Amino acid sequence: MKVTIIGAGNLGTHLAKAFFEKGIVISQVFSRKKEKAQTLAQIVGADAISNLENIEKTADLYLLTVSDDAISQVSRQLSTHLNLSLVVHTSGATSSLVFSDYFSRFGVFYPLQTFKADQKVDFSEVPLCIYGKREKDQKLLLQLAAQLSQSVHAIDDDQRATLHVAAVFANNFTNHLFHISQSLLAEKEVDFRLLLPLIQTTFEKIKTQHAMEVQTGPAIRSDHQTVHKHIEELSGHPVYQKIYRVISKSINPKLDKL
Amino acid sequence: MKVTIIGAGNLGTHLAKAFFEKGIVISQVFSRKKEKAQTLAQIVGADAISNLENIEKTADLYLLTVSDDAISQVSRQLSTHLNLSLVVHTSGATSSLVFSDYFSRFGVFYPLQTFKADQKVDFSEVPLCIYGKREKDQKLLLQLAAQLSQSVHAIDDDQRATLHVAAVFANNFTNHLFHISQSLLAEKEVDFRLLLPLIQTTFEKIKTQHAMEVQTGPAIRSDHQTVHKHIEELSGHPVYQKIYRVISKSINPKLDKL
Numbered sequence: 343m344k345v346t347i348i349g350a351g352n353l354g355t356h357l358a359k360a361f362f363e364k365g366i367v368i369s370q371v372f373s374r375k376k377e378k379a380q381t382l383a384q385i386v387g388a389d390a391i392s393n394l395e396n397i398e399k400t401a402d403l404y405l406l407t408v409s410d411d412a413i414s415q416v417s418r419q420l421s422t423h424l425n426l427s428l429v430v431h432t433s434g435a436t437s438s439l440v441f442s443d444y445f446s447r448f449g450v451f452y453p454l455q456t457f458k459a460d461q462k463v464d465f466s467e468v469p470l471c472i473y474g475k476r477e478k479d480q481k482l483l484l485q486l487a488a489q490l491s492q493s494v495h496a497i498d499d500d501q502r503a504t505l506h507v508a509a510v511f512a513n514n515f516t517n518h519l520f521h522i523s524q525s526l527l528a529e530k531e532v533d534f535r536l537l538l539p540l541i542q543t544t545f546e547k548i549k550t551q552h553a554m555e556v557q558t559g560p561a562i563r564s565d566h567q568t569v570h571k572h573i574e575e576l577s578g579h580p581v582y583q584k585i586y587r588v589i590s591k592s593i594n595p596k597l598d599k600l
Numbered sequence: 601m602k603v604t605i606i607g608a609g610n611l612g613t614h615l616a617k618a619f620f621e622k623g624i625v626i627s628q629v630f631s632r633k634k635e636k637a638q639t640l641a642q643i644v645g646a647d648a649i650s651n652l653e654n655i656e657k658t659a660d661l662y663l664l665t666v667s668d669d670a671i672s673q674v675s676r677q678l679s680t681h682l683n684l685s686l687v688v689h690t691s692g693a694t695s696s697l698v699f700s701d702y703f704s705r706f707g708v709f710y711p712l713q714t715f716k717a718d719q720k721v722d723f724s725e726v727p728l729c730i731y732g733k734r735e736k737d738q739k740l741l742l743q744l745a746a747q748l749s750q751s752v753h754a755i756d757d758d759q760r761a762t763l764h765v766a767a768v769f770a771n772n773f774t775n776h777l778f779h780i781s782q783s784l785l786a787e788k789e790v791d792f793r794l795l796l797p798l799i800q801t802t803f804e805k806i807k808t809q810h811a812m813e814v815q816t817g818p819a820i821r822s823d824h825q826t827v828h829k830h831i832e833e834l835s836g837h838p839v840y841q842k843i844y845r846v847i848s849k850s851i852n853p854k855l856d857k858l
Contacts, residue, residue: 511780
């Protein structure tokens with residue numbers, strides 16, 4: 343198995359290293375920035391290229407780790423050099439159909455985790471969402487993924503699109519609610535860490551239970567008095583008030599007059 | 601130190617047991633439901649009463665664990681029997697001023713955690729938010745709390761009100777976002793557990809960092825294309841669309857035309 347990595351950013355670097363450590367040959371590393379390509383190529387024993395004209399056709403897999411916006415353009419450029427090769431991207435937000443004009447064998451290799459440049463990633467726990475347009479390619483990608491992670495999932499375009507928006511709610515938006523909570527407490531010089539055990543409990547619950555069944559708080563109890571008190575408490579923060587109202591109503595549609 | 605517990609619900613039961621285990625004497629247990637009072641009283645070696653007329657004046661602390669709505673009424677009834685005693689409630693949502701018409705010595709003993717009837721609680725990790733109107737009483741309450749927990753905090757009414765609304769954002773509302781995420785994924789038969797490593801990472805980050813500084817996702821990146829794709833993806837769920845819009849705008853006010 344020979345893999346060529348297109349893009350030497352965070353994800354490209356982490357994946358190339360992880361493959362290399364598992365004994366998978368990295369054939370070439372491409373980055374428009376020559377130095378970046380060289381740095382990574384050296385680590386994983388690959389050739390560095392900074393011009394797609396120099397791409398070799400001999401790899402078994404071309405793994406695009408470029409930004410979402412660049413996938414289509416890079417594919418067009420690649421297509422003049424590759425045609426019977428398997429090409430995948432690593433994007434949660436991009437349909438595999440982005441490839442359909444350029445390649446006959448394509449798919450997705452999407453790691454569902456955020457990566458930092460300076461932190462080593464243990465891929466064994468990272469869910470890898472795999473799709474191959476052709477059944478044989480999907481099988482190959484699933485096998486490759488299984489060498490990296492214990493959590494490998496066949497996820498089609500439609501499922502991945504939903505997964506991506508679901509991740510925004512469960513991850514990006516919850517983080518913003520933590521920010522709101524932190525900023526409210528900072529104003530009163532209360533330590534946010536007081537809330538950590540409560541948050542931990544909620545997190546433990548949703549590992550095994552439906553969040554709906556463990557919902558607590560004034561909204562689900564139809565505790566109008568507390569809900570109104572909270573909205574008043576937020577009077578200095580009209581945006582937070584709006585969020586409070588919208589989510590409370592979503593928790594309990596019977597709460598009107600919010 | 602002798603404590604009388606008013607209310608034999610979840611919290612009353614857990615607190616009475618925890619005090620009892622630490623060698624603190626539980627004098628009486630009150631519940632309107634005689635059987636409930638008796639069950640708990642027996643466990644903690646106390647007398648059971650179901651009529652406040654039978655309350656004894658000799659306890660050092662009267663701990664109200666009744667529902668928020670009942671605090672005022674129970675206080676009025678108690679006030680004819682107690683006047684120089686220390687009375688506290690256990691509510692995050694109620695000002696200590698609820699007591700001011702009835703008692704001269706009052707305060708709050710608020711455990712910041714949810715409790716289930718059937719699960720043993722380890723109070724050592726539960727943040728206890730303490731307030732005493734009189735300094736001496738606050739000191740006594742802090743000492744009592746320190747026998748139960750390593751996480752004891754002097755929190756006044758104003759701070760506790762903010763803490764309560766901050767907990768709604770960080771706990772109740774995040775749980776609802778997990779519910780939205782779960783329900784979206786269930787529709788496409790995708791396992792919610794795929795998101796757990798990502799959620800875990802976010803949770804680990806906010807233990808030590810400002811959530812604002814670790815915010816990720818399309819909104820903070822001003823990635824209009826993905827934001828609009830997500831809103832379209834949610835077309836079958838107008839309430840979720842609304843939540844998506846409101847939180848995205850709060851994350852990044854420059855995202856207009858949502």
